[in-house]
Amino acid sequence: MDSELNRRDFLKKAGVIGGALSLAGAAAAGFGAGRSRDSYTGWGRTAYGGDQFFNRKPFLADKPTYVQTGTPRRIEYIEDLFKRLGELRRLMNATEGPRWTFDQGAEALPGPLRNYYREHPGALEQYKIALEKGREQRANWPEYENEFLLAEAYSSAHASFLSGSFPAQPQGPPEVSDFRGITETNLKLKSPRHGSDLIKQITHTFGASLVGICRLKQEWVTQGFLRGVGRTEFDVPAHWKYAVVIAVPHEWDSMYANPTYGNSYDAYSMLRFISGKLEVFIRKIGYSSRSHFPPTSYEIAMPPVAIDAGLGEQGRHGVLITPELGANTRLAAVTTDMPIEPDKPIDVGIKKFCDKCKICAEECPSGAISFAGRPDKDVRGYRRWGIDQEKCYTTWNSVATSHSRGCRICLAVCPYSRKRNWMHNIVRQVDPRDPTGLFASAMLTMQKKFFEYPGAQEYLPPPDGNNRTYLGPPKWLRTDEWFDI
């Protein structure tokens, strides 16, 4: 009887403790979900650590595991395979003076090379074999070219940064420059769907967070200047049929700490590489391509093209808002004649939400964003919210940065710019499926009542403001964490 009572009491107490601990666990799990950098979309957590790094501390050793057997010396550059072979190739193809040939042997080589090959008998002969193999390899390539078309294009895309400026700027009219380096292939895509799936997969491997495809409308193409040609009025080239639109976010923690800790260039540099590589990849599989990337290498207006490609909707602040990245979305594109299947635009209620929200307008230090209840300006035949570009740029020149490198407060305060954790994912999924709009209204009420916004002027330096940021800066960007100041 006693043991039964003990068991009962034990389970009662354990139940209370279990209940309390599980609620504490809920708090911990919630906190972890909120704080975890894993829930940032489109930005790897390498920079933030986590358990991807092996804990080396228990294995620290006093001595390295390599073994010293003689008197150490520095490495002669000629000991590097590629530098050595480069020297040999230069001697074999010399344009001035006599050329070196294998028949002359190592003794005819200049000092360092001669010494190396004296010390490594057989190495020259091996290089001769390698060169012969290389000639065979190139001669055999047509036999394998089709089988490995994609792998070769993928490698070429990644290697393309090696040749001078990247991506190579257009030279001459698009009918010439967009076809430069194109591979002539007789392979036909199985279907446009296969083409779009392939391009999306490849673009994601280049680092794109979001990829969408649209048929390029003429009205989104700029006029008056054409890269590779200069100032000119031009017809939209016939081969600019589709646009592959690429989106990446800014690094999240610094983006929330705009205007002073964030920057635009993190996303710009990524987009330059992704779109540049995609441009090369598409040409290597046989189609024309031209990359369009920030800050100024564009012939198309990006937000409407991204809307056509189904990535998101345009917000009150004029920036594209996507379900995944919110307003923390930066864009590039590659125009091409590759026959690919376009995506459809989406309507997830962002534009309607912007009608009511106005947080970006309230927090904009420059007052550049419209407060109108509905889009209030007709721009080149389309209705949108008006943005006062000059006022916006004035704030770029007013905040506490070294030069006019942007503000981005509207990106940081946008309610859509949120992490990919359980809480915000529920909102992402429920909101667009609620036909009544009540859920969105409830979310907006909470956003305005619960969340803390510093106020538009606070982002400016004294005396107008206090150099506030939307959220605090990350530790790794705080100078006082690392330096005595």
Next chain:
Amino acid sequence: MDITVIFESSILQPLFWMVMGGLMILLFIGAGYWLKDAGISMSWWKWMLSALWYAGVYVIIAGGFTLIGEHEVRAGLFFLGVFGTVMIILGAGLWRILKPNG
């Protein structure tokens, strides 16, 4: 210790949820005894209502701390305060259902 270590770890995170599962089982076994000793007879729908209420409390605590974890401390505290109050009121109502004469 930074608690995010658990949730960014491929080893600790699943262990955490296993422990949480164990705690839930303990909670419901213990609750069964508590209710029996308090003379409260439970039917399936009473258990369901109780579980829903507890799930609600659980989600609100997790939600508040998610916002706090995101550095939105004010929003997290408001969330806990407003919805926590709602859950306390609902809890009182649930108790009246479970023990009408209590």
